Amino acid sequence: MQTYDLSDTHIVTPPEEIALSTHQLQVYYGNNRQASMTDASLSFPRFQITALIGASGSGKSTYLRSLNRLNDRIARVQGEIMYRNTNINSPKINVYEVRKHIGMVFQKPNPFAKSISENITFALKAAGITDRRERHQRVETSLKEAALWDEVKDDLNKSALALSGGQQQRLCIARAIAMKPDILLLDEPASALDPISTTKLEVTLKALTQKYTIIIVTHNMQQASRISAYTAFFHLGHVTEYDQTEKIFQTPKIQATHDYVTGNFG
Ligand SMILES: Nc1ncnc2c1ncn2[C@@H]1O[C@H](COP(=O)(O)OP(=O)(O)OP(=O)(O)O)[C@@H](O)[C@H]1O
Ligand SMILES: [Mg+2]
Numbered sequence: 001m002q003t004y005d006l007s008d009t010h011i012v013t014p015p016e017e018i019a020l021s022t023h024q025l026q027v028y029y030g031n032n033r034q035a036s037m038t039d040a041s042l043s044f045p046r047f048q049i050t051a052l053i054g055a056s057g058s059g060k061s062t063y064l065r066s067l068n069r070l071n072d073r074i075a076r077v078q079g080e081i082m083y084r085n086t087n088i089n090s091p092k093i094n095v096y097e098v099r100k101h102i103g104m105v106f107q108k109p110n111p112f113a114k115s116i117s118e119n120i121t122f123a124l125k126a127a128g129i130t131d132r133r134e135r136h137q138r139v140e141t142s143l144k145e146a147a148l149w150d151e152v153k154d155d156l157n158k159s160a161l162a163l164s165g166g167q168q169q170r171l172c173i174a175r176a177i178a179m180k181p182d183i184l185l186l187d188e189p190a191s192a193l194d195p196i197s198t199t200k201l202e203v204t205l206k207a208l209t210q211k212y213t214i215i216i217v218t219h220n221m222q223q224a225s226r227i228s229a230y231t232a233f234f235h236l237g238h239v240t241e242y243d244q245t246e247k248i249f250q251t252p253k254i255q256a257t258h259d260y261v262t263g264n265f266g
Contacts, residue, residue, distance in 0.1 A: 002266065004235065004256040011242045014230060016045035019213040020067065020102070020183055025079035025089075027062050027071060036075070037062045040239045042232055044183075049205060049214040051224035051245065054234030055266060060217040063234070064185050067215070068102040069095040083183075100127065103176035107188040109168035111160035111175070116143075116152050119160045119171055120178045127179065138178045145211075146174035147204040166197025170204060177212065184208065186216040190223065202227050221261060225249050233257045 021044065027037035037059045044050050052060045066077045069088070072095060081089040088098050111119050120139045129135055139156065143149040148170040152158070160171055169189055176184060186205075190198040205214055206227055218224050224231050224245060231248040233241045233256070241248060241257040252258045259265040 002259070004240075004254075006236065006238050006240075008254055008256075009238070009240055010253040011041060011239060012244075013043050014045040014048075016048065018043045019046040019083075020044045020215075021082045022063075022067070023080040023082065025063065025066060025077065025081065027059070027066055028076040028078075029062075029074060035237060037066070037237050040079075042239060042242055044213060044215055045230065046213050047209050047211075048229040049209055049216060049227050050230040050232065051228035052215065052217045052232050052234060053219075053221060053224050053260070054240075055260070058234040059237040060234050061187055062237075063239075064187055064215065064217055065104075067183075067185055068099050068104055069093075070104065100179050101181055102183045102185060103179060103181035105169070105172050105176055105184065105186045105189050107191050109165055109172050109192065111163070111168050111171050113159065113161055115157045116160050116163070116171060117156040120175050123175065123179055139174075142174040142178035143171075145177055145208060146170045147200065147207070148174055164197070166193045166200060169193060169197070169201060173204065173208075177208070181212065183213045183215065186214065188217050188219060191219065198223070221249070233260060235260075 023041050025037060025040040026035045028035050040063055054060055065071045067081060071077050077089060080087045112122060117139050120142060121135045124135045124138060148167060151167060163171060190201050228245045231245040232239050233248060235256050241252060241254045248257060249261050252261060
């Protein structure tokens with residue numbers, strides 16, 4: 001692979017209201033001395049989609065998982081993650097509380113082997129929402145927001161495993177938003193989907209920016225340019241460039257970004 005000067009970076013701070021930001025985030029797996037993520041300082045604008053792009057192994061998932069403390073058991077995460085004026089990367093913070101505010105959807109749709117409605121009510125019950133009507137209301141609202149309601153409303157007791165991959169992924173989004181989070185993290189949510197399901201998912205995500213701040217890892221650069229306002233380019237565990245999506249794809253300032261987005265990388 002061509003070598004680039006890793007200190008050559010261009011990182012903007014969006015002028016919009018910031019929903020979440022990291023300051024010099026470093027991630028070390030196991031006993032590794034070498035950081036898998038180095039000094040990542042990024043600010044995510046509220047009610048926008050931000051895309052994280054970069055080659056395989058560049059640290060996108062490592063970074064994303066750190067944001068809602070999913071790396072706690074497997075890695076040392078240093079630096080600050082600021083959310084509502086609090087550093088949520090502090091050991092004093094209740095991680096379950098963090099995950100209520102910052103939800104996650106994974107690459108492979110992972111519904112529970114339960115009915116469609118139970119997939120959503122399960123976490124609500126665990127969160128202490130005892131009112132049945134409130135739970136049912138949230139099932140309906142979140143399925144509507146995830147653009148799945150019309151397809152499943154007559155069959156909420158059907159097994160979630162009987163849904164198509166694209167429907168399962170929208171159910172996972174519904175499950176995440178039923179908790180009324182503020183921020184949604186998605187790690188390549190469309191990689192297991194066909195083009196039609198992918199388009200549906202993209203339309204859904206765009207509509208969700210009315211209420212949520214979205215951070216999405218994607219391998220698909222067309223997808224990043226279609227849906228995101230800002231894009232961060234990751235390279236070898238560093239954030240190399242962060243700017244408005246249009247700038248990243250049309251006038252990148254850093255050579256590595258340029259080579260990646262033009263397909264001349266590696
Ligand atoms: N659980 C883990 N234990 C040890 N090392 C890990 C672990 N997960 C990731 N890594 C290492 O951290 C680096 C970044 O990996 P990461 O999965 O974050 O990359 P990525 O950009 O998400 O790649 P991909 O596009 O393939 O999903 C890699 O060198 C990887 O080997
Ligand atoms: Mg990944």
